[in-house]
Amino acid sequence: MFETAELGRSISKAEYEERVETLRIELLEIQQDLRQCDFPVIIVMAGVDGAGKGTTVNLLNEWMDSRWIDNNAYVRHSDEETERPRYWRYWRDLPPKGKIGIFLSSWYSSPFIDRAYGHLDEADYDERLDRIKIFEKTLADDGALILKFWMHLGKDAQKKRLKKLEKNELQKWRVTKTDWKHWELYDKFTEAAERLIMRTSKGHAPWSIVEGEDNKYASLTVAEQIRDAIQRHSAQRRSAKEAQAAMAQQAKAGKKTVKKKIDKDAPVRELPYPTVLSCLDMSKTIEKEEYKKELKSLQGRLNKLARKAIDRGVSTILVFEGSDAAGKGGAIRRITSTLDARSYKVLPFAAPNDEERAHHYLWRFWRHMSRAGRMTIFDRSWYGRVLVERCEGFAREEEWRRAYGEIVDFEDQIVDHGTVLVKIWIHISPEEQLARFKARELTPWKKWKLTDEDWRNREKWADYEEAVNDLVEKTSTTAAPWTLVEGNDKKYARIKVLRTVCDALEKRLKQS
Template sequence: MFEAAELGRKVTREEFDAIAPQLRTELLEVQRRLREADFPVIIVFGGVDGAGKNETANLLNEWMDPRWTVTRAYSRPSDEESDRPPFWRFWRDLPSKGKIGMFLSSWYHAPLLDRVHGQISVAEMDERLIRINHFEKALADDGALVIKFWMHLSKKAQKKRLKKLEDDPLTAWQVTPVDWEHWKMYDKFVGAAERLIMQTSKGHALWHIVEGADARYRYSVVLNTLKDAITAHLDRREAQKKVAAELKKPKTAKKPAPEILTKQPSILSSLDMTQNLDGDDYNQKLQEQRARLSTLHRRAKDKGVSTVLVFEGWDAAGKGGTIRRLTNALNARDYQVIPIAAPTEEERAQHYLWRFWRHLSRAGRVTIFDRSWYGRVLVERVEGFCTDDAWQRAYGEINDFEEQIVEAGHVLCKFWLHITPEEQLARFNQRSEIEYKQWKLTDEDWRNREKWGAYETAVNHMVEQTSTQIAPWTLVEANSKTWARVKVLRTVCDALEAGLKKSK
C-alpha cells in the first residue's frame, strides 16, 4: 500500500510559486460557497511523525479565512473527557454546517497506538475501527464531507526529517523522545496503519495517501484534493436539492394499497391499561422506591456510575409528573433535566445527535431527557421534518449511540409512557379547566392527537428497531399515574443495582 507513496515525488519552488496564487484564490472561492451550504467539511490528518501533518494544517489556516475553520488536536483524555464515552469529545468539537474542521491526532490515534504497543489485539482494533466507520458514516449520511489524508514517509526519510528538525534550534522543540521511540517501531506502525486504512477507507470517507517527504508536493496534493472534493460535493448537494424539489411537486394521487395487517395486534395495543395503584398502596410503594433510589444513587455517585434516563410518551401521559417524583429522591446538584423542544439555529447546523452528545454528564451524575433523540423517528418522521432515508437510518445511528453510552459504564433506561386516546382526551379537558395547567395545552397537542394512528405506527416501529439487549425499552401503562410513577422508579432502581454490580 505505502510503496506507491515512496517514489520521491517533488515540486520545485518555481512550480509551486506558479500555481499558488490561483490555487489560493480558488480555495477561498470554494470556502465562500461552502459558507452558504448545508454541510460541514471534516478533514482528518493522520500519518507518521514528521510527515507534515501540522505544517499542512497551518498552511490551510494561513490560506483560508480562519473565521470559518476550526482546528482540533487531541492528547490523553482529560478527567472531564474520561467521565464520558470516548467519542464525546469528538462530537463536541464537530464543525457546524458551512465550516471546515481539521482534526489532528483524531479518533484514529488511540486505536493505532494501542495496537502498536500491544495493548489490544487485531480483533479488538477491528471492533474500534467499526465504531469509527459508524461515526463517519453517520456524519456523511447527514451530508458532511469527510476527507482523510495519510501523510507517509519511508523509515529513512522519517529519520532524516526528524534529524533536520532536531538540528535546527527553531524547530528542535517539535521532536520529542516519543518521536524517536515511534521511529524504532516503524514497521509495527506501518503494519497497523495499513490495516487501519484498509478497514476505514470507505466511499463516504476515503483515505488519500500522500507522500510527505517534499513539503511543496505534499501541499499541492492536499490543497488540490481538498478544492476538488469540496467543489464536487457542493455541486452534488445542489443537484440533490433540485431533485428533491421536483419530487415535492404535487402528483396524481394513487389509490392506496390495501392494509392487510391492520387488524394485527401491535406492541402498544398488547399492554394491560387497567393496571392501577390505590392511594395508601401507592404512597407506601412510592416512598419505598424513593428511599431505594436515594441510597442507590449515593453509591453510584461514589463509584462514578452515571445514569441516563429517557422519557418519551404521548402528550399528557405524565412524563413531567413522573420525572418530578423521581428527582425528589435526588440531590439537586446531582441531576439535570434536559427538556427537548424544536432544535435551535445552532443545533440545526449540526448532526441531530450532536445536541444530545453534548448533554451527557460527568461520572456519577443523572441526566434526564424529557423527550430525546427519538424525535427523529417520531415527530420528525410523522410531520415530514426529515426525509424517509433520514429517519430510517436513524434506528442504526441511535442504537450505536446508546451502545456507546452503555459501554462507557452508564446506566441507561428508556421509558415510553402509554395512555389510551380516551384517557388523553379526558386529561386535555381537565387541563383546559384548571387555570395553572392551561399553559400545558397547546394547539399542537390537538393537532398531534388527530395523527394518533401515524404516531402509534411510528412508536411501534421505534420499539421494534431500538429495544436492544443492552438498551431495552420499558413500556409503561400510564392510564394510572400512580402505577406509572412507581413502575418507573422501580425500573430505575433495578437498573442501578445491576449497573453497580457490573462496576465492581
Template sequence: MFETAELGRSISKKEFEAEVQDLRTELLGIQQDLRQCDFPVVIVMAGVDGAGKGTTVNSLNEWMDSRWIDNNAYVRHSDEESERPPYWRYWRDLPPKGKLGIFLSSWYSSPLLDNVYGTITKAEYDEKLDRIKAFEKTLADDGALILKFWMHLGKDEQKKRLKKLEKDELQSWRVNESDWNHWRLYDQFIDSAERLIMRTSKGHAPWSIVEGVDPRYASLTVAKQIRDAIVRHIELRKTQKEALAQLKAKQASEPEVDAGKANKDAPVEPLPYPTVLSSLDMSQKAEKAAYKTELKALQGRLNMLSRKASERGVSTVLVFEGSDAAGKGGNIRRITTALDARSYKVLPFAAPNDDERAHHYLWRFWRHMSRAGRMTIFDRSWYGRVLVERCEGFAREDEWRRAYGEIVDFEDQIVDHGTVLLKFWIHIDPDEQLARFKAREVTPWKQWKLTDEDWRNREKWALYEEAVNDLVEKTSTSNAPWTLVEGNDKKFARLKVLRSVCDALEARLAKK
C-alpha cells in the first residue's frame, strides 16, 4: 500500500502562497455554508511520527475560522476517562451539526500501538478495528462527513525529520524516546497501519494517504480534500432532503386519522398474534405483610451491595422503560431510598433539546455515563428511538431499524467496561392502565402526570406492543438482557426489580 504511494512530492513557496490565498477564501466560505447544514464534519489525523500532523492541523486552524473548529488531541486516559467506557471521551468531544471536529491521536491510536507492541493478538486487533468501523458507520448513517488522513513518511525520511527537530531549539521538545522507539519499530508500524487502513477505509469513512515530506504540500493537499468533500456532502444532503420532502408531501396528501383530542373511551385493540408481553402472567401479586418485610430486607441488601460497589469502583446503569402509568417512578423511588444520595443520579429523558438534536441521538446518553462506583438510573432512555420515535413517526424507518444494532453495540461497550447494566420493562395490561389513568384524574397530586398525550398513546397500544416485542427480540442479549416485569400489582413489581438489582450486583461483585 505505502510502497505504491507517490513519495517525495513537494511544492515551491511561491506556488504555495499563490494557492493558499484563494484556498483560504474558499474554506472560509464553505465553513459559513456548513454552519447552516444538518451534519458535522469529523476529521481524523493519523500517521507516522514527525509526518506533519500537528503542522497541518495548525494550518487548517489558521486558514479557517477556528471558532467553528473543535480540536481534540488525546494522550493517556485521565482518571475521569478511565472510569468510563473507552469511547466515552470521543462521544463527549464529537462536534455538533454545522461544525468541524479534528481528532489527533484518536480512536485508532490505542489499537495500533497495542498491535505493534504485541499486547493484543491479531484477532483482538481486528475486533478493535471492527468496533471502530461500527462507531464510524453509526456517525455516518446519521449524516456525519468523516474524513481520515494518514500522514506518511518513509523510514529514512522519518529519521531525518526527527533529527532535524531535535537540533531545533524551539522544536526539540517535540521528539522524545517514544518517537525513536517507534522509528525502530517502523516496519511493524507499517504492517499494522496497512491492516488498519484496509479494514477501516470504507465509502462512508475513507482514508487518504498524504505524503508528509513537504509540509506545504501536505497542508494544501489535506485542505483541498476537506474543501471538496464538504462541497460534495452539502450537495448530497441537499438531494437527500429534497427526496425526503417529496416523500413527506406524498404522505401528507393521503387521508389522515383525526389527530385531535384523544378518545378516552376508545377500546384497546389487541394484536392478533402473541408477543413477549402477552405471554406474561399478569395475575402475580405480593401480599401486603410479606411485601413490607421483603421490601425492607431487599433495601438493606441493596444498601450494603451498593457500598461495596462504590468501594470497588463498580458502576451500575439501570434503564426503566414501560407503558404510561406502569410505575417506573415508584420502582425508582424504592431503589433510591436504599442508597446514599451521593452515590446515584436519576436522569429522566423526554424530547431532546436543541443542543442534543445537534448531535447523534446516542450522544446525550453517552455523556451521562458515570464515573466508577456510581449508579445511574435512566427514566426512559436510548430506546426512545425504537419506541416513541418509531410509533409517532419522529424517526424514519431506516433510522429506527438501524438503531437496534447501534444500541446493542453501545450496551456491549458499557458491559465490557465492567459496568452492571440492567434493563427493565414494566408492563401493565390495558385494563390496569385505564384504572390508573382514572385514579390520576381524581387525585390532586397526581393529576399533573396525566396528559392528552397519554390518552393518545393508549389508542396506539397495539403499535407500541409490536415495537416492544421487536426491541426485546433484537436487543435482549447475553450481555444486556431485558427483565420483563409484571406490573399490574405494584408491590410484586417493586420486589422483582429490587431482587434483580441485588442479584446482579452480587454476581458482579463476586467476580471483582
C-alpha cells in the first residue's frame, strides 16, 4: 500500500502562496455556510511520527475561523475517562452540527500502537478495528461527514525529519524517546497501518494517504480535500432534504387533518395478535404485610450491595421505561431512598433541547455514563428513538430501524466495560392506566403529571405496544436483557424491580 504512495511530492513556494491565498477565502466561506448545515465535519489526523500532523492542524486553524473548530488530542486516559467505557471520551468531544471537529491521536491510536508493539494479536486487532467501523458508521448514518488523513513518511525521510527537529532549539521538544522507539519499529508500524487502513477505509469514512515529506504540499492537499468534501456533502444533503420535503408535502396534500376532541373514556385499540406485553399476567399482586417485609429486606440488601459496588468501583446503570402512569417514579424512589445521595443520579429525559438535537441522538446519553462505583438511573432513555420518535413520526423509518443495532452496540460497550446494566419495562393494562389518569385529575399534588399528550397517547396504545414488542425482540440480549414488570399492582412491581436490581448487582460483584 505505502510502496505505491507518491513519495517526495513537493510544491514551489510561489505556487504554494498563490494557492493558499485563494484557498483561505474558500475555506472561510465554506465554514460560514457550514454553520447553517445539518451535519458536523469530523476530521481524523493520523500517521507516521513527524509527518506533519500537528503542523497541518495548526495551519487549518490559521486558515479558517478557529472559533468554529473543536481541536481534540488524546495522550493518556485520565481517571475520569478510565472509569467509563472507552468511547465515552470521543462521544463527549464530538462536534455539533455546523462545526468542524479535528481529532489527533483519535480512536485509532490505542489499537494501532498496541498492535505494532505486539500487545494485540491479529484477531484482537481486527475486533478493535471492527468496533471503530461501527462507531464511524453510526455517525455517518446520522449525516456526519468523516474525513481521515494518514500522513506518511518513508523510513529514511522520517529519520531525517526527526533529526532536523532535534537540531531546532524551538522544535526539539517535539522529539521524544518514544518517537525514536517507533522509528526502530517502523516496519511493525507500517504493517499495522496497512491493515488498519484496509479494514476501516469505507465509502462513508475513507482514508486519504498524504505524502508528508513537504509540509507545504501535505497541508495544501489536506485543506483542499476538506474544502471539496464539505462542498460535495453539503450539496448531497441539500438535495436529499429537498426530495424528502417534496415527498412530505405530497403526503400532506393527500391527507385531511381534522382536530379530534379527546374522548377520555374511549377504549384503546388492541392488536389482533399476542405480544410480549399482552402475554404478561397482569393479575399478579402481593399482600400488604408481605410487601412491607419484602421491601425492608430488599432495601437493606440493596444498600449493602451498593456500598460494596462503591468500594470495588463497579458502576451501575438502570434504565426505566414503561407506559404513562405505570409507576416508574415510585419504583425509582424505593431504590434511591436506601442509597447514599452522593452515590447516584436520577436523569429524567424528555424531548431533546437545541444542543442535544445538534448531535447524534446517543450523544446526550453517552455523556451521562456513570463514574466508577456510581449509579445512574435513566427515567426514559435512548429507547425514545424506537418508541416515541417511531410512533409519533419524529424519526424516519430508516432512522428508527437502524437504531436497534446502534443501541445493541452501545449497550455492549457499557457491559464490556464492567458496568451493571439493568433495563426495566413496567407495564400496566389500558384499564389500569385509565383509572390512574382519572385519580390524578382529582389529586392536587399529582394533577401536574397529567397532560393532553398523555390522553392522546392512549389513542396510539396499539402502536406503542407493537413498538415495545419489537424493541424487546431486537434489543434484549444475553448481556443486556429486558425485565418486564407486571405493574397493575404497584407494590408487586416495586418488589420485582428491587429484586431485579439486587440480583444483577450481586451477580456482577461475585465476578469482581
